[in-house]
Amino acid sequence: MSALLLRFGFSADTFFQGAFCGSNHFPAQPGTGHLHLVREGPATFAHEDGTLLRIDVPTLILYPRPHAHGLGTGACTAQLLCATVHLAGDGEAMLNSLPACLQVPLAQLPAMSGVLELLFDEAQHGGLGQKLVLNRLCDVLIVQLLRHALANHLMSAACLLDQSDAALANAMTAMHDHPGRHWTVASLASLCGMSRSRFARQFHAAIGCPPAEYLTGQRMLRAQALLQQGRLVQDVALEVGYASQPAFTRAFRACTSLSPRDWLAQGGS
Template structure:
């Protein structure tokens, strides 16, 4: 099973390029808990100032990425100019998204060290250099691809912190998360999950909480409810959704959904429909 595709397909994100060009000023970014910020420094110097006055100076072409939207100030020294491409990365569920939580608070990677992403970067910068129909959409999609490659790079290098991706990389927890993700409809119990990990229940619970950041049953519930939201958006009835997400009956599913989301599935669907843009808007 392609573990990353399964997880990224569930915990989606979208990139939106908001700046592309020469920069010789300052800009302040606030932490809003909803979106991360990506800065591709094509030419420096650029100074990133964090809380408590911590400075990160970037002189060579680099990627600076704040997955959870940490507050920072971007500036260029007096008399200098930089070339930047910047995007917001809006993760589903904001900073609570396991993809966002799995990555470091701030990532700075020289572009020279991003060889596996070279072709994507070349396409991104080439598209940014032209004025053509559809450019904005293409830039956004290429940033999406770049983010997936960055996540894959961090996953392959073992740099991920506690969270679902770190769990997938763990020899004992990987099969457990695969089972949860791939077969959420099954009646998983703590004992059966521990058996998949080849551990005792107590040791499994402790290890899962340490690596993933939440107890196994809580993680399974969140995964099921997240999947349920996707199925409900696709128009499936509550009865079908409850069966596909492992609940014994629609009332049991509705109780779990309400406890986690704060409203019933039907109420939640109405809020989604009300928030959706009108056709042609």
């Protein structure tokens, strides 16, 4: 993601924060998306195809690419923070892999709680330089939202690849979709039509880590999702590719500094 964001520039520009009652329309403008943070609703987003998105709980809404939409609250008042997102650089693959409208309730974003708290506090009590601080916090929020989209399969990790590394997408997709399989460097290289040494070298250069480390990361992401669903640790271990529970626990602890049970006891974030 860091490599992608270096190629793909974006910057948020907040234009409203506070209580809103009424309606507004946001036309599609080249190179521009929108970020809406609904702290308190209700609010309704209307799209040109006639679909309506009704928001009744605190929610983050991102239009990652130009997309005309309306915003209305009827006779009610909503607490909002809104920003335009200026897009630049080579990021079309990432944008096209996202839904036209990405909405995520804040309750599903525990990792963002710190940034959101700072954002709300700055919006309400900020002084000199408030707009600059809000803009930078929105930038951080967008990066964290992209992390969430990757971790929850809302966008493909393969979209992070440069065109010259597109052949690696087969291996990344395979590890993403089937992390529990017994993948080897040789078997992954064959999916990409490369020799073992070329694949390992090119993967490390493009992704920033060896294939085995990337696979472990995918396994831990899947394991965390299964643990949060209430699955037994021994069952999760087998499903994500470990022959025994102790082996899985060692790998999990190396990744999170906690055992699976301690990680769940601390909120699973």
